[in-house]
Amino acid sequence: MFPAPPNFSAAVHPMPSFGFGPASPFSNAANVPQAQFLSQDPLHQGGDPNSPELFKSNVQLLQQQVLDLQEFARRVLAKIQNAYQTGSSPATTEADIATLKQMLGLVTETMRQSGVGALPVLHGAMSGATAVPSEAQLLAGTTQNLRTVYNRLQRAQDSAAVAANLLAMDHAPVRVVSQAAQK
Numbered sequence: 001m002f003p004a005p006p007n008f009s010a011a012v013h014p015m016p017s018f019g020f021g022p023a024s025p026f027s028n029a030a031n032v033p034q035a036q037f038l039s040q041d042p043l044h045q046g047g048d049p050n051s052p053e054l055f056k057s058n059v060q061l062l063q064q065q066v067l068d069l070q071e072f073a074r075r076v077l078a079k080i081q082n083a084y085q086t087g088s089s090p091a092t093t094e095a096d097i098a099t100l101k102q103m104l105g106l107v108t109e110t111m112r113q114s115g116v117g118a119l120p121v122l123h124g125a126m127s128g129a130t131a132v133p134s135e136a137q138l139l140a141g142t143t144q145n146l147r148t149v150y151n152r153l154q155r156a157q158d159s160a161a162v163a164a165n166l167l168a169m170d171h172a173p174v175r176v177v178s179q180a181a182q183k
Helices: 052-081 090-114 123-127 135-168
Strands: none
Touching: 052 090
16 A cells, blocks of 8 residues: 655645735736826827827827936936945835836837837937938948958958968978988
């Protein structure tokens, strides 16, 4: 006969808790700020969700959200860098990091729902000056990059040819026989 299996009930052997219970900040959806999309605004209820005006206002909203996100991220980075200074609290830094993650999720969701997330983000667009390179500038930059890559590959090929020639050479010592020794 085999012995009876051990009892693995929760009353006898409680499972450890890893902080994902009701106290987790991610378990309560009410703590997460809700996105304020312009399409939910009463002024835009009857309008076309694909209108250029709505898209432009969504872009402006997202630009402001990204600027706020950058500012908050810089503050969090400063707190992380000054973590060992007196007066800094790891709890507030941890809370700020969690808030930063929520802000990032909010911006991401806003970008996804508004359609603005499909656009490339230009760094100059944040300052108001859009600097889109002209076709001639793009062509000149591409040509210069191709020349650089071509020259680098040409040097590598030349070096490989020299190495192959050195490996193919006979490395046996050459005996020089004088004419007097041959007679």
